[in-house]
Amino acid sequence: MIQFQHISYLYALAVIPLLVLLFIGVLYWRKRKLQKLGDEKLVTSQVLGYIPGRNTFRFLLMTIALSAIIIGWANLRMGDKSEKAERKGVDVIVALDVSKSMLAKDIMPDRLTRAKQLIMRMTDKMHNDRIALIVFAGKSYLQVPLTVDYTAVKMLLQNVSPDMVPSQGTVIADAVDMAMKTFTQNEKKYKSLIVITDGEDHDEKAIDKTHEAADAGVIVHTVGIGSPQGTTLYDNDTKSVKLDENGNPVISKLNEEELRSIASAGRGTYNLLQNTDEVTDKLISSLEGMEQKSLGSVVYTDFTSYFQYFLLAGFIALVIEWLLPGRRKAKKAAPQVPVGMIQVTKAPAKVAQGTAAMVVLFILLANIAQAQTNKYILQGNKLYEQQKYKEAAEDYAKAVAKDPNNTSGLFNLGNSLYQQQKFDDSRKVMTETAKKSKDKNGVAAANYNIGNTYMSQKKWEDAVNSYKQTLRNNPQDVDAKYNLSYASQMLKKQQQQDKDKKQDKKDQDKKDQDKKDQDKKDDDKKDKDKKDDKKDQDQKDDQGKDQKPQKPESQPSKLSKQQADQLLDALQQEEKKLHDKQKNEKGNVVKMQKDW
Numbered sequence: 001m002i003q004f005q006h007i008s009y010l011y012a013l014a015v016i017p018l019l020v021l022l023f024i025g026v027l028y029w030r031k032r033k034l035q036k037l038g039d040e041k042l043v044t045s046q047v048l049g050y051i052p053g054r055n056t057f058r059f060l061l062m063t064i065a066l067s068a069i070i071i072g073w074a075n076l077r078m079g080d081k082s083e084k085a086e087r088k089g090v091d092v093i094v095a096l097d098v099s100k101s102m103l104a105k106d107i108m109p110d111r112l113t114r115a116k117q118l119i120m121r122m123t124d125k126m127h128n129d130r131i132a133l134i135v136f137a138g139k140s141y142l143q144v145p146l147t148v149d150y151t152a153v154k155m156l157l158q159n160v161s162p163d164m165v166p167s168q169g170t171v172i173a174d175a176v177d178m179a180m181k182t183f184t185q186n187e188k189k190y191k192s193l194i195v196i197t198d199g200e201d202h203d204e205k206a207i208d209k210t211h212e213a214a215d216a217g218v219i220v221h222t223v224g225i226g227s228p229q230g231t232t233l234y235d236n237d238t239k240s241v242k243l244d245e246n247g248n249p250v251i252s253k254l255n256e257e258e259l260r261s262i263a264s265a266g267r268g269t270y271n272l273l274q275n276t277d278e279v280t281d282k283l284i285s286s287l288e289g290m291e292q293k294s295l296g297s298v299v300y301t302d303f304t305s306y307f308q309y310f311l312l313a314g315f316i317a318l319v320i321e322w323l324l325p326g327r328r329k330a331k332k333a334a335p336q337v338p339v340g341m342i343q344v345t346k347a348p349a350k351v352a353q354g355t356a357a358m359v360v361l362f363i364l365l366a367n368i369a370q371a372q373t374n375k376y377i378l379q380g381n382k383l384y385e386q387q388k389y390k391e392a393a394e395d396y397a398k399a400v401a402k403d404p405n406n407t408s409g410l411f412n413l414g415n416s417l418y419q420q421q422k423f424d425d426s427r428k429v430m431t432e433t434a435k436k437s438k439d440k441n442g443v444a445a446a447n448y449n450i451g452n453t454y455m456s457q458k459k460w461e462d463a464v465n466s467y468k469q470t471l472r473n474n475p476q477d478v479d480a481k482y483n484l485s486y487a488s489q490m491l492k493k494q495q496q497q498d499k500d501k502k503q504d505k506k507d508q509d510k511k512d513q514d515k516k517d518q519d520k521k522d523d524d525k526k527d528k529d530k531k532d533d534k535k536d537q538d539q540k541d542d543q544g545k546d547q548k549p550q551k552p553e554s555q556p557s558k559l560s561k562q563q564a565d566q567l568l569d570a571l572q573q574e575e576k577k578l579h580d581k582q583k584n585e586k587g588n589v590v591k592m593q594k595d596w
Contacts, residue, residue: 005075005305012070016063023059058321065317072310088292089128090190091146093182094119095175097197097225099137100162101252104198106231107273114273115196115225116157121280123150129287132182135160136175138167142182149479155456156486170197172262173205176213176220188217190293194283195262196273198226199255206258210265219290220266221283225273226254376402377409384412389419407437414449423453444474451483460491 004010096119102112123131131153133144143160144153162168172195179193193213199222210220230253235242242250256272263270269286271279380395396413399406410433417426427450434446451466467484470477 002076002078005077007074009070009074012073013067016067019063019066027056054324058324061317061321061324065314065321068310068314068317072307072314075305075307076310077305077307089130090192090287090290090292091130091132091183092126092192092194092287093132093134093146093179094122095134095136095140095172095179095193095195095197096160097137097170097195098135098160098162098165099168099170099200101170101198101200101233102225103162104226104231104233104252106227106229106252107225111198111225112160112162114276115223116160118196118223118273118276118279119157120154121276122283123153125280125284126150126287132179133157133160134175134178134182135164136171136178137162137165138171139165140171140174140178141165142178145482146182147479152452152479152483155452158456159458159490170200171206172197172199173209176206176209180209180213180216180218183216183218187293189291191217192219192221192268192287192290193266194221194223195259196223196225197259198252199224199259200252206262207265210262214266218266219268219286220263221268221286222259222263222266222270223273223279223283224254224256224259224270226252228254228256230254377406377412380409380412380416384416387419389416392416393420405436407433407442410436411442411446411449414446418449418453418456421456423456427453440473444470444477444480447473448477448480448483451480451487455483455487458490458494460487460494463487464491 096115098112102115103110105111107114119133128148130146130148131144131150132142132146133153133156135141135143141164143164144156147153175195176193183191213220230251232249233242233252234240254272256270260270269282271282273279376395376399380392380399383389383392383395393413393416396409396416399409400413403409410429414426414429414433417429430446430450430453434443434450437443437446447466447469451463451470454460454463454466464484464487467480467487470480471484474480
């Protein structure tokens with residue numbers, strides 16, 4: 001199979017007919033000039049240094065050199081061997097528990113972080129499998145639909161936290177049900193669900209739902225996070241250890257028995273997460289051991305380039321043209337042209353040849369620069385595949401330095417910077433790529449990656465604008481649609497949080513002001529009371545000087561003995577009723593709702 005790597009460069013061959021027309025025009029102009037002087041053959045034979053056909057031959061060499069260099073610029077290549085590789089894989093959904101109990105630190109740094117690390121390792125070792133992410137606690141939410149964009153999964157995984165699910169608990173049945181709705185319904189194989197949880201607060205419906213999933217062809221694996229001994233939980237509200245309804249510390253334990261039961265019902269395996277790499281290898285091995293579906297084929301071809309031969313032919317043609325003897329010039333001492341000899345102006349012919357030479361030289365230099373640029377890009381691609389992002393960025397930077405308008409080099413440079421988490425630098429390069437891209441798909445891809453840099457920095461509003469720009473250029477981009485939806489939700493959440501913070505600050509300022517006003521009123525009242533007390537005391541002192549102390553006399557009771565007995569009896573009856581009521585209500589215990 002023979003093909004041109006850059007077939008669009010062959011459009012430059014259109015300059016050849018133009019040069020031919022220009023040369024023919026020069027020949028016609030020269031002929032008319034000679035005819036005015038006399039017989040053309042006689043006149044040309046008298047021209048100093050004239051060699052018939054020399055100019056035409058030189059022009060032919062220039063034309064051959066130009067054509068050869070343009071063809072070499074397009075890089076003619078032949079496929080040595082082709083391999084048709086079938087892409088096979090399975091659909092994998094990871095259900096991640098994000099309840100507050102996953103923040104327990106019986107496994108360092110905490111259960112949720114270790115679970116995220118496990119998912120990251122899994123995506124690193126996946127190749128053709130599609131993966132989705134579900135987060136669950138009291139309810140389940142689809143965080144990432146089935147995709148092969150592992151980078152997007154990693155990026156969105158970083159933002160997963162217990163705050164994403166308002167209702168707490170660990171309802172595994174709901175997560176299994178959500179996974180069943182996400183899987184393709186017309187297939188009864190090629191599907192696997194991995195539940196990562198501590199298993200606490202296990203609901204009774206989980207086993208039944210897992211049986212239904214297994215009957216539908218879904219293999220259910222479980223991964224236990226935590227320790228059977230358990231540990232206490234931290235309460236952000238009280239800034240201390242979380243307490244239950246009886247005032248005792250809450251102990252969150254790993255429920256291995258239930259997780260084993262779920263794995264058994266789902267015809268899968270149970271793994272306790274202690275060594276992340278070991279569990280990752282076991283899960284990947286289980287997935288690879290499943291029957292896999294065809295995801296299409298990819299043809300890989302090795303090519304041999306032949307541009308160097310065309311460049312050599314063009315160079316040889318230029319050298320021959322340069323070595324051809326030119327027209328002999330008259331001696332400088334001769335003041336005049338000898339009698340009988342005629343000089344004819346040949347400036348137009350020289351102009352045509354000079355123009356062709358300049359075009360050839362320009363294309364030759366451009367072709368050499370393009371070859372060097374492609375070399376750096378290929379080296380960078382190999383390093384990128386080996387995850388040596390820093391070294392790959394250096395090669396891409398060299399390619400861009402050689403050709404600043406090379407959008408492939410710019411795009412790859414931006415990706416390698418993104419992988420190094422240099423988001424600002426990556427965004428700058430991607431912005432430049434979008435400006436220089438000539439097709440809408442290139443602009444869309446650059447804006448999509450710009451949105452990813454904003455997502456990684458949690459700049460939701462900028463991310464939304466970037467994904468909208470992506471969809472303007474490529475409305476069919478499914479990943480951009482999903483990321484736009486996610487970023488929009490996070491932006492609303494951020495705006496609501498900012499609004500709540502402003503309202504809380506406003507309320508707090510009002511409380512502080514009310515407190516100041518109340519304190520001032522209290523101070524004024526105290527001052528007034530002190531003045532009134534002092535005034536009363538002064539009056540009493542004045543009255544005491546004129547009056548003698550009198551002995552207080554006991555006042556006779558206004559109640560008769562019978563009335564007093566009746567009142568005492570009524571009080572005793574009331575006390576008895578109150579005691580009986582308290583006795584009846586003593587057994588009613590209010591159960592505290594679980595929120596972890």
